[in-house]
Amino acid sequence: MDWIDRIVEMGISLGLAVVTLLVGLAVIKVLVNFISKQITKSKLDESLKPFIVSVINIGLKLVLVVSVVGILGVPTASFVAILGSFGLALGLAFQGSLSNLAxxxxxxxxxxxxxxxxxxxxxxxxxxxxxxxxxxxxxxxxxxxxxxxxxxxxxxxxxxYSVHETRRADFVFGVGYEADNQHVLKTLQAIVSEHPDVLLDPEPFIRLSGHGDSAVEYTVRVWTKAEDYWVVHFDIMETVKTKFDEENISIPYPQMDVHTLDS
Structure with a gap:
């Protein structure tokens, strides 16, 4: 009747292992949720919080697996060695994932x-x-x-883009060669100085910067708070078009003159 005793013993071990696994998973879930809430309330960096919770969750589940295997009668030391060998093989198969982990x-x-x-x-x-x-x-x-x-x-x-509190917005505007240089500079200066989100320190930079094929180019560089960058960018782009139209400052476009010879 030894085989009956062994079957009963194995059944008890298997049942105990299943119960341990199910209860362990439930306890781990509750414990991880509790730890997650505590970490969320803590002053830890927001970048570390989800990472720490993930590591704790995986670590507790590994401990549970080792405990369940021990209940089934498998020597823990041998299982850990097998697990290490399996981990090595798995690591070679999933080098990309290990690279992501690192x-x-x-x-x-x-x-x-x-x-x-x-x-x-x-x-x-x-x-x-x-x-x-x-x-x-x-x-x-x-x-x-x-x-x-x-x-x-x-x-x-x-x-x-979020490390510093301020950012610089850079613009290049082209105007026709017939436009008066001082008039263009004063118009751009007025546009920049009237915008409430443009910082005066550092001082805005407005200069004639190039002679293109179809236009004289003016570079405008202004500083603003990082959160106001796109507001300043689009506001100035729109305002320059409106003001240039009001001041009769032309914004040329590339063009080509084609001459034909009469036969």
Missing amino acids: GGVLLLTMRPFKVGDYIDGAGYSGTVKAIQILYTELVTPDNKMIYVPNGNLSNSGIVN
Whole structure:
């Protein structure tokens, strides 16, 4: 009857392992939710919060799996060795994912950006919503979600538009060669000085900067708060067109004169 005892013993172990697994998963879910709420209320950097929650969740589930395997009678040391070998093989098969994991750690360590920053990186642009273990979530201005692999992001150039409080808006306007230089400069100066979001320190730069094929080019550079950049950009573009029309300052367009010879 030894085989009956063994079957009963295996059944008990299996039942206990299943119960442990189900209860463990439920406890982990409650525990992770609690930790997540506490971390959300904490003063930790917003970039670290989702990453820490993900690491805790994965770590607790690994501990649970090892415990369940131990209940089934598998030697824990042997299982850990097998798990390590499996992890090595899996790592070779998923090198890209490991690269993304390393990239996530690098991004959180070097911190070239944080949650809420607007960035360009790996060919994408958007506001950083979260930095996960394998990817970073970006929200575009038209409310699209982009999931950028951390490996690509950490190995590419990143432009962070939110680091400094101010930004410079650059413009180049072309006017006809017949326009009076001083008249154009005064008109541009009036447009810039009248805009409420243009900063006077640093002082705006307005100069004749080039002689093109069809127009004289004027460069305008103004400083504004980062959050007002696009307002200033579009306002000045629109105002220049309106003011130039009012002041009879022509804005030429490229043209070509074609002469034909009569036969």
